[in-house]
């Protein structure tokens with residue numbers, strides 16, 4: 001028997017497993033196993049919608065069991081790899097340790113939030129990389145709005161109604177605008193003035209969403225300002241406390257809700273493997289194989305994949321590249337088993353779609369710059385097309401419809417606790433004593 005082990009069930013690992021199972025369906029001598037701490041593939045582009053209460057968390061979680069036919073799924077977090085003995089060691093949710101043997105190893109553990117050594121950051125801020133974080137941000141903020149309504153101390157009341165989002169790239173911008181829409185619904189239903197809810201969006205960069213270019217970045221900036229978001233560029237956090245933050249210009253903002261959405265770095269596992277690295281990611285060739293380690297492949301956010309369309313650069317950590325690299329991985333792993341010939345990864349960037357809350361979006365599909373209604377249409381249609389399971393697509397489509405027809409539900413069900421949404425528990429970032 002030949003064993004293919006895939007580490008991680010994100011965009012890359014999921015697509016690789018799905019394609020490989022199809023290619024090798026008639027070959028009973030090959031087993032494909034995917035190991036991941038979760039039993040789903042997370043459609044991250046809609047996490048801001050989960051935080052904003054538009055879409056349910058289950059709708060963006062694609063179950064591995066029904067979508068990966070012919071693939072064995074194992075729930076656990078890989079802790080180490082023995083390259084000589086060809087084994088991975090993983091820890092299951094019960095804390096028991098197991099090993100799996102491999103003949104081909106596919107490393108796709110993705111990325112985690114990039115943290116900085118800012119006092120209080122890991123304790124009081126929360127990220128937006130997991131369902132726990134998105135649910136926590138929604139529930140926590142709604143809980144603060146409810147508490148503010150009965151708070152007799154005007155300073156604390158204003159702090160409870162204030163959100164600081166750090167990171168004005170597409171995910172931070174989407175988050176700020178989705179929470180703004182949630183606050184508007186809460187204002188109407190709980191009976192306070194919508195402008196009492198205050199949003200500050202910070203970034204060290206000088207531009208909002210540099211990924212979409214200057215023109216669309218400016219369009220997004222206009223939407224942010226029209227929605228009353230206080231955009232402060234060239235700034236970051238210096239200190240985070242339970243009831244306030246200090247910015248890098250020494251100004252203070254009283255707040256109980258801080259979202260840290262400033263960027264990502266390779267998953268902690270990749271640094272421990274002793275393999276060559278570039279910019280915090282595993283160095284691979286254009287064929288996605290790790291140099292000097294035959295049979296070991298890597299791609300997605302965890303890998304520094306050469307961008308053949310922009311010589312000298314590596315591909316951006318996006319879902320678009322991750323999915324396409326998953327396809328190339330499947331092709332090249334199959335080739336290494338005698339099915340076809342390997343090919344290099346080459347993909348031109350097709351652009352981004354960015355949902356800016358009710359009625360607004362910007363998008364640059366195939367470098368055509370769109371804003372307003374056309375962008376909104378393209379953005380939502382793209383997500384409905386890209387979600388890899390019909391039932392999830394239906395659920396998200398109906399959620400969009402419900403959002404258009406009805407008020408957003410202002411309910412904090414408390415599905416993710418503060419600890420569960422911490423960077424250590426929800427993303428697996430080692431933070432001794434911090435969370």
Ligand SMILES: Cc1cc2nc3c(=O)[nH]c(=O)nc-3n(C[C@H](O)[C@H](O)[C@H](O)COP(=O)(O)OP(=O)(O)OC[C@H]3O[C@@H](n4cnc5c(N)ncnc54)[C@H](O)[C@@H]3O)c2cc1C
Nearest residue numbers: 008009010011012045078109110300301317318319320322
């Ligand atoms: C809020 C948000 C919005 C985004 N929006 C967009 C967008 O609109 N468009 C776009 O192109 N991109 C977007 N992205 C980026 C996109 O999500 C990533 O580029 C993509 O998820 C990378 O895929 P991946 O498979 O490499 O990693 P991931 O999707 O991060 O998956 C990694 C997988 O590995 C698992 N894992 C981690 N460590 C281990 C381990 N030790 N053992 C086993 N399994 C492990 C994880 O649990 C996960 O299942 C967004 C990201 C975020 C956070």
